[in-house]
Amino acid sequence: MNKLTENELPNIADDGPGLADLRPDILTAVQAGAALLSAPPGAGKSTRVPLWLLEAPFLEGKKILLLEPRRVAARALARYMAASLGEKVGETVGLRMRQETLCGPATRLEVITEGVLTRMIMQDAELPGVGCVIFDEFHERSLHADTGLALCLESRAVLRPDLCLLVMSATLEAEALRRLLPDAAHLRCGGRQYPVDIRHLPPPPGTDAQDMPGLLRHAAGVISRLLREEQGSLLVFLPGVGEIRRLEETLRDACPADVDVLPLYGQLAPEQQDAAISPSPARRRKVVLATNVAETSLTIEGVRLVVDTGLAREPRYNPADGLTRLVTCRISLASATQRAGRAGRLEPGVCVRLWHKEEENGMRPHIRPEILDADLTQTVLQLAAWGVPRPEELPWPDQPPAAHLAVAREDLVRLEALEPDVSVNRPTPLGLDMAALPLPPRLARLLLLGEQYHNAALACCLAVLLEERDPLPQADASLLHRLDRLCRGAAAGAGDAAVARLRQWAHHLTHLLVCPPQGLFEEAQRQSVSAGLLTALAFPERVAQRTGEADGQAHYVLRCGSRAFLPLTDPLARQPFLAVAVLDGGHRRHMQGADRGRIRLAAPLPAAEVESLFSAALQRENRVDVTEEGRIIARQRRRLDALVLEDLPLPRPDGSACAQALCGYIRRKGLACLPWSDAMHQWRARVALLHEREGDPWPDVADAALLEHLEDWLAPFLDNCADLQRLSPARLAEALRALLPYPLPRRLEELAPTQWTSPAGVTHAVVYGEAGGPYVAAKLQEFFGCTQTPSILGGRVPLLLHLLSPAGRPLQVTRDLAAFWANGYRQVRAEMRGRYPKHPWPEDPLAAPPAARTKKQMERERPPQDKRPA
Secondary structure, eight states: OOOOOGGGOOSSOOOOHHHHHTHHHHHHHHHTTEEEEEOOTTSOTTTHHHHHHHHOGGGTTOEEEEEESOHHHHHHHHHHHHHHTTOOTTSSEEEEETTEEEOOTTOOEEEEEHHHHHHHHHHOTTOTTEEEEEETTGGGOOHHHHHHHHHHHHHHHHTOTTOEEEEEESSOOHHHHHHHOTTOEEEEOOOOOOOEEEEEOOOSTTOSGGGHHHHHHHHHHHHHHHHHHOOSEEEEEOSSHHHHHHHHHHHHHHSOTTEEEEEEOTTSOHHHHHHHHSOOOTTOEEEEEEOGGGSSSOOOTTEEEEEEOOEEEEEEEETTTTEEEEEEEEOOHHHHHHHHHGGGSSSOEEEEESSOGGGGGGSOSSOOOGGGTSOOHHHHHHHHHHTOSOGGGSOOSSOOOHHHHHHHHHHHHHTTOBOSSOSSOOBOHHHHHHHTSSSOHHHHHHHHHHHHTTOHHHHHHHHHHHHSSOSSOOSSOBHHHHHHHHHHGGGGTOOSHHHHHHHHHHHHHHTTTTOOSTTHHHHHHHTGGGHHHHHHHHSGGGEEEEEEEETTEEEEEETTSOEEEEETTSTTTTOSEEEEEEESOSOOSSOSSSSEEEEEEEEEOOHHHHHHHTGGGOEEEEEEEEOTTSBEEEEEEEEETTEEEEEEEOSSOOHHHHHHHHHHHHHHHOGGGSOOOHHHHHHHHHHHHHHHHHOTTSOOOSHHHHHHTHHHHTGGGOTTOSBGGGOOHHHHHHHHHTTSOTTHHHHHHHHSOSEEEOTTSOEEEEEOSSTTSOEEEEEGGGGTTOOSOOEETTTTEEOEEEEEOTTSOEEEEESOHHHIIIIIHHHHHHHHTTTSTTSOOOSOTTTSOOOSSOHHHHHHHSOGGGOOOO
């Protein structure tokens, strides 16, 4: 094969003089052990630098590994570099990625995807025969790139001090890398970049990521305008596949006749990806609708126009529920720079940004590292199998979150991949077998247990269906429907590229098991009855139980305690148990309901299989609950964590358990739900007064204190109480009075009496707990001749006197009786003597005897010898 000339290499821009001038420095720095290279888009770092290293004498006879974060770019780079050598891929330049390996005995430069590097190091930490590892487009900060770099640094420190490392990107975060590679030279070049006219055309007010239809309509209008006004092909950056499909439908009828609309995303078949990045036929243009796979290491021939929505779809892992959700978010400034650079790779171009320029002030400078938001289960298992018991001790550019590591460990223990009850990550024999498979831990376990349960064919098919979020999307959530589509293939009218790709991968997985590839799909269909069983073993915490229905939804609770739903129109919505594989899918910003996710992929699971699969984890419990009315309900339950498999009445519940449950109910409802009497309110007020004035030993009987210590003072009196409404005030009073040990009850009567006898011999209640302090209400005439205000607490607290008229209406409130006689009585007498003439109103109240009756009544009761004219 002849070498291609520059004009025949349409997919990659050639290098500018800046990078060529740096060639000696790059080779010298790499030979010294490590180098950092910053070069803008179009400089040629991804294509020229690996070939320079291939010719370097210090790497003669050694392999070079070039890591690419995206499969589309890896395939294009391998083809380009092989063509530049006049060869095919698989000769000097090879390609290695999952499901696609083109390498031969003469291959020295391997373009690989990042997960491949991790697996290569796991298989042999020395990387025998490898002289240099190149991390391209490191700014994307994928989990695999961070893990690969950490493992390479660990291998260099222990086994391979001669291993050379080169980290490259257009927007390199050099600070963290300098910490890991303190001796690495940081080289920068200008490269070649044609001028790009950046324009900002934001959508109408109110249109943003939450109004995706409105944003897509605005994007379609911008695209139509650019195609009319500008020459060349156009690249559109969209957040996800769903937006690509919707915009593709809109543009097919709206674009001029000479324009082809082509999608570009990672799940497309290779031939469809090639169609998007290959040159257009003569006198035709194209509109390429892409996710962020087109940001880096890739030049699409003819593109000089870019429309950037400024959005990307990123996974966000929540350790609280163990779910990964796709979130639509604003891209970083580094990504915006990369996207705009696509317009200037081959000639001057135009980039239209669909946001306000001022918004760039709030955009984060770099892409958020995936390790901060990812599910770390596979990483923890791989590191444990490699011999790293504590992942946090590896040299990471950014430390993985401790919560994510802890949840990953819990999941792996639940999957029986790690030894329980140890302080470090130690793999089990099953865990080692799982780590050896090219699948995430759950699917690796599914594959191994499928073989154990004699369902290997089904396990291979389920694994390929579950590895991606939903590779064969349908309207319902049935995993069995997708399995049928996969197994029947073209016979089901589904012989598309996605089905073919999955069938090929399923055939590959059979080589990892004792499973003949012949008749694979026919055998998988025969075994499909066990789909729920295998899915439940792979996702044991997502076994779901139906709890009811409302608002057009079937509600489920998961074994882990999370809640989920299915539309009642879904064929699975009547199933009592489901083995859920994918939950709360999509990119919604908020889940439907407070914490309720939508089930996206699941299989029916018979109740008998739930019992048999998880028999060791089943728990029996006696549960005592309280209704809203305060009535005890006791049940005997058999549970699988949050799932209730059996629920029967418990005829004789434990008395202490009932008391505890009632205390919890009272604590929720408040003390007002208890049968208080006026006497008890007064008792509490008296004790509270003494507690306030004297402290210990008088107890605190305020609401907060009583609620906090319900189990101490009230629970012993609730042993036989099955209904709080039947708790008598007398029983409550008995519980309260038990707070006062002997001799405090007697002291309470002495210091804070409930009654007071007036000088007229009439007994009145002392009222406590009111504003102003304890008080006594009595007729004014009962206090004649009395100058000293009555008091309690041994004379320390004077009572507040409510002096009443003969009709019982208040005349005066005072705590100083002597002052009232001296200053207030005269006016009261003047106003009242005419209104109540039958009652005594002497001019000198201190000289008059106390009176509780009228003058006539007192005259009749006076002894005869004392009867004199008044």
